[in-house]
Amino acid sequence: MTPIVFDLDGTLIDSAPDIHAAAAKMQAEAGLAPLGLARIRSFIGNGVPVLVERIMAAQDLPSDPELHDALTARFLAHYDAAPAALTRPYPHVPAMLAELAAAGHPLGLCTNKPVGPSRAILAALGLGEVFAAVTGGDSLPLRKPDPMPLCATFAALGGKGIYVGDSEVDAATAGAAQVPFLLFTEGYRKTPVDELRHDAAFADFSALPGLVRALRKAA
Structure with missing residues (x-):
């Protein structure tokens, strides 16, 4: 078959609501205003590293590999803690x-x-x-x-x-x-x-x- x-x-x-929730927590920890659900939804599809890259670009953050790695780690920590709540x-x-x-x-x-x-x-x-x-x-x-x-x-x-x-x-x-x-x-x-x-x-x-x-x- x-x-x-x-x-x-x-x-x-x-899954966009849970991804948005984790991204909002990551952004808050970095002192950034959270992006809306529709914006985060438009960033989904190419994996977490690209999602974080797109968030950084939308927030006018520099393309810094160390910052990217740190933000990716924080996103994953929040997302892994509650991947199916919403x-x-x-x-x-x-x-x-x-x-x-x-x-x-x-x-x-x-x-x-x-x-x-x-x-x-x-x-x-x-x-x-x-x-x-x-x-x-x-x-x-x-x-x-x-x-x-x-x-x-x-x-x-x-x-x-x-x-x-x-x-x-x-x-x-x-x-x-x-x-x-x-x-x-x-x-x-x-x-x-x-x-x-x-x-x-x-x-x-x-x-x-x-x-x-x-x-x-x-x-």
Whole structure:
């Protein structure tokens, strides 16, 4: 059965409120006014180091590696302490995952979020047991959109299959890995849907199993 790999933030879960809360605490410790939720949401997708870089740029802070490392450490300390306090799955995600797993699809997760909080969130939301492979942003030397993490996740599942994500990073990753891409349109995407490479787009996870069946039939 076809392996299916998912992105996490903005795809399976809306994690922006917890990321915003950790960022606000980090900024307060640095004597900075916190940025709004929408601004922080727009920074999500390329991993924690890039998130912190974007926050620093938005606050007109100098590009100082030592400051970046210090702020990253403080963000992670706050985020790791409560990664799932406000985070919730998008509607129909648990039922969709259960349906795909029951149909025999090996399921994996490939995210730029560090693997520790990723696993903690999955466990807190009761989603962890369905995933046979989890690759985080700190699992390998390279992060998405490089295809290495996605290809490694598929390899752990037994071969390439379908990737599901929500963003420009995910579309580019699927293209680099040369796998079909299903685009969830209600996540953290900033580019119009028709400008992103995708094989199908959907706004409701109850539609995903049908799209998977259609892709397999057309293959």
